[in-house]
Amino acid sequence: ALADQTDENMGGFQCIPWLYRNYDTWKLTQPEDRDRFQPDISNLQDKIVKVKMEAGDLLIFNSTEPHGIRPNKSKDKVRIAQYISMMPAEEDNDTLRNWRINSWKNRIAPEGYAFPGDPRNWERTRYQTAKLTPLGEKLLGLKDW
Known part of the structure; x- marks a missing residue:
């Protein structure tokens, strides 16, 4: 929160x-x-x-x-939250795994209803690609379990 x-x-x-x-x-x-x-x-x-x-x-x-x-029924309060969605890579789904790796490597935000993206392209233009731990490499799909 x-x-x-x-x-x-x-x-x-x-x-x-x-x-x-x-x-x-x-x-x-x-x-x-x-x-x-x-x-x-x-x-x-x-x-x-x-x-x-x-x-x-x-x-x-x-x-x-x-x-x-x-629903927010308060008269003068704002509810602010951050959502992070994570699911381990599917090792047998090469298309999805490659998409995930490319998105991480090139800092491309997911698109769709639940993902408003990064309209200012700050992730891509201001920051380096995230450094992954060995666990992060497996969760992403970069390395097999």
């Missing part, structure tokens, strides 16, 4: 660990045409965990955990 997120009115991260553990049973109670990305969770309100964070805290979670962000 880049700023305190201890006031529930500011919004913030929430998840439903119960649903992660009981998904198959829960799914049987849902309509066939449910919205898979925003299902009706009104009957799970007592199972939602609202994670409070202070500036400097780091939250690590598996993205398959049902999660989302609560």
Whole structure:
């Protein structure tokens, strides 16, 4: 967190660990045409965990955990957060591995809905390529496990 997120009115991260553990049973109670990305969770309100964070805290979670962000309902507070997504390289996927290595080597930001990129090209023009530890080389896909 880049700023305190201890006031529930500011919004913030929430998840439903119960649903992660009981998904198959829960799914049987849902309509066939449910919205898979925003299902009706009104009957799970007592199972939602609202994670409070202070500036400097780091939250690590598996993205398959049902999660989302609560809306900011405060009158004068801004919620600021930094998101970092990481998944180990897939050793058998040469196309993806080569893309990852090229992106790292040439400091190219990912593109897409969740990645606004680096419109000022600061990563590419102001900084050197990151030095990787042996673990980082494996996570990137530069070296095999």
